[in-house]
Amino acid sequence: MTTSSPSSLAIEGSHVLITGGAGGVSSTATKEFLANGCCVTVLDKRSVANETLALTPEQKEQYFYVEVDLTSESSVEAAFVASNARFGPPCILIANSGTTEDNSRRPIWELDADSKAHATNIKETLLAVKHFLLSVKRFQESTGKELANVAIVVTGSPTAVFEQEGHVDHAVSEATLLHGFVRVVQNDIVRLNSKARINAVVSSPINTLWIEDRPGDQKVMDAEHRATVASKKGAKPEEVARTLLYLASHRATGHIRGVCLDAEGGIEGRAIWKEQQGPIRVGGQGLAPPIRRRRMRICLSVDFDGLSGYLGTGHDPHNTLSDYSAGLLSANVGVGRLLRLFTKWSISDKVTWFTPCHSLETFPDAAQQIIRSRAEIGLHGYSHEGAYSMTVEQERDVLEKCIDIVTKLQDGKRPVGYRAPLYQIRETTVQLLQDHGFLYDSSMNAHDALPYFLQNPFPVDEPHVPDYSQNASTWMMPTPIPSQPLRGSAEAENALVEIPGSWYTEDMTPLGFYPYSANTQGYVSVDVVEKMWWDRFDWLWENECWIDEGPGQGFGSVFPMILHPESAGRAHIVGMIDKFIAKLVARTRVAMNSEITFETFESVARSWKDGSS
Ligand SMILES: [Zn+2]
Structure with missing residues (x-):
């Protein structure tokens, strides 16, 4: 061979x-x-x-x-x-x-x-x-x-x-x-x-x-x-x-x-x-993993900006009649679609609507529908004003008028929650909210899955930004960050609860489009956005929502979401919101002993303050 x-x-x-x-x-x-x-x-x-x-x-x-x-x-x-x-x-x-x-x-x-x-x-x-x-x-x-x-x-x-x-x-x-x-x-x-x-x-x-x-x-x-x-x-x-x-x-x-x-x-x-999973236990019951408890609170919120989105932070001299008409879609189309969705999944009274009072007074029918849904109503400015554009007196006037409007709409129930328009919150806003007996804010994100106490003033001192005309020694210093007060302490009792909200937890950043606003996008597949939301939920579910250990010890995790009728209520998006909520509801049904619940922001803030899981 x-x-x-x-x-x-x-x-x-x-x-x-x-x-x-x-x-x-x-x-x-x-x-x-x-x-x-x-x-x-x-x-x-x-x-x-x-x-x-x-x-x-x-x-x-x-x-x-x-x-x-x-x-x-x-x-x-x-x-x-x-x-x-x-x-x-x-x-x-x-x-x-x-x-x-x-x-x-x-x-x-x-x-x-x-x-x-x-x-x-x-x-x-x-x-x-x-x-x-x-x-x-x-x-x-x-x-x-x-x-x-x-x-x-x-x-x-x-x-x-x-x-x-x-x-x-x-x-x-x-x-x-x-x-x-x-x-x-x-x-x-x-x-x-x-x-x-x-x-x-x-x-x-x-x-x-x-x-x-x-x-x-x-x-x-x-x-x-x-x-x-x-x-x-x-x-x-x-x-x-x-x-x-x-x-x-x-x-x-x-x-x-x-x-x-x-x-x-x-x-x-x-x-x-x-x-x-711990040691293997062999006995009459066979092998059984140790019991670990989880807790996940899903907080759906809707920021009903309506026309006000184009008046305050969204004002631009180039805004046209066509742009304003999207505010009408928000009130006359988006609100109804979202409300019907919440009814379909029996979570209407577990949703928090952060609503500029301009929307409530301009669209009284939409306002009544929201009130009748028994949702929580939180404040969100009157005309979606940016805090940094106002004097403290103007901020106070806006807050007091809005408290008055919402209290009357709710037959005497005062609002206890606040989200700053475009997340523009400042130290004076925190002080005003405390002075007016608010329970919580949802404008910041020092965490993304846990509430925390918001001390006043916040921050303690302005971070030192380098002033290059000065000697370097003038800016090289750490920024003092207040530590979290112990639950039950007087400081914790007086502090606002912060339930995080950010660009990453909302629909408008990727799915809305304001022609003159740099921070909106609009042309993104809903599949991509839904995946981002699920990635967050799944990771928290697997890693951090344990009650017995880890960062959420004693509480679990919170899953805040921010929707806008102007984007989430549009026909090409609302179907994804429907599917997303359906999957969340399915998770609540397979979870053990109410591990996963839909809750209002107020309910979550009270649990955080009480220290209950
Ligand atoms: Zn808004």
Whole structure:
């Protein structure tokens, strides 16, 4: 027997196409294929840093990167055209793309019903294999001969075999691809190319840079993976990459086809008990995690700015009649839509409306609808005035007139909450609110998920801004920050409660558009904004809303939201608000013992002051 090839793989000169090539295993595989004399095209949405690949001048000529959206068929098709033009038809495909939502780790009952993570994973692989085989087909039709060494290797993880909590989405796609797709396609492809084959490699855990770069993750790896691997080591990227090379070579693998090869070191399962869950208790009740209590208060608020949004802080001499008409939409359309939404979800009396009194007096019908909904009414200026534009006397006059209007509207119930128009609150505002017996403010954000006490004056001293005409020693000094008073102390009793509100917790910043205001945007997909809100909720739910420990100890977390009828009430946005509230309501229903509640700002402020969870 003679050997015509310099290696046992006999893949020199082959064109290898790798999808998802920017990952740790893929970049290692890229180097290995290049070292074996192959040309390599990498398809991914980001490229690998040159220094990571450390290519020789010769290898640079054999390497090609194409930026691609692997979920878009037209993008994948174009990428194959480009790679064919560079190196001819690829004969080896390493289908290594796919994303996981590992960070979410939600059990199935908390899974987003609209999640498409598994579908995305499957689609990326399906599109790559489809266009790879189409490329083979076109070559064969134009030349009348079979392309040599046609091999597909699909990569994946053992999630679907070794149960891993919180990975339903991932497991669905891995099971489909590794144990269904590969076995079916092995029969299809021989109709196209008699020697073609498809196999899969399962590889986990892998010591990629992604793991090593994160301090502390070694411990996670030990707990979650290595505990069940007899050799007590994770796979190295080179080890997995060489398994890919092996399966890519017809010469090396002979008749192996349709198999799923394990490259995970003999893993026997997942560690499903985390260290932070405490000791395992064995008894009549079996294994049970220690009871941990959570608390999340959802505070929905509506700032009904109406026309006043264009009078005070939103005044601009260029404002037109058309701009003002958006204020009419706010009152005549947006308010009704939001009120009907709150009724639909039975939370009308858990919502706080911060309402400029100009809106209440200009739109009495809308005002009456809000009052009848039994919502809490907080103050928000008269004409949406900016505090820094007024004298203290003007601020007092505005506040007292607004207290009077709202008290009369509510049959004698005084308002206890305040949000400054455009969050423009200053020390004198705090003093005025205290002088008039207010319970809380919601204009600041020294925290984003916990109330705190707002001392007066605030701040104690102006921060020293560098005055470059003076000696540097005149401004180099720390800013005194008052410490939080102890709950129950006289200072705490007299302090306003601050329930945070900010640009990040509202709809108007991204979804509203004021032509002459720099801080509005307007042309943003509601999906993006909804995701931002969910990211906040989920992170707090997983990390900080514990009553027994952590930053929310004794209280939990608060989730404040600020909506505006002028933006949230518009037809292209209100549907997202509806879905968002529906999901929040669903969470309240699956949560234990009223862990999640909708509450007014007043209710939250009183709980904070009382120290009740
Ligand atoms: Zn406002």
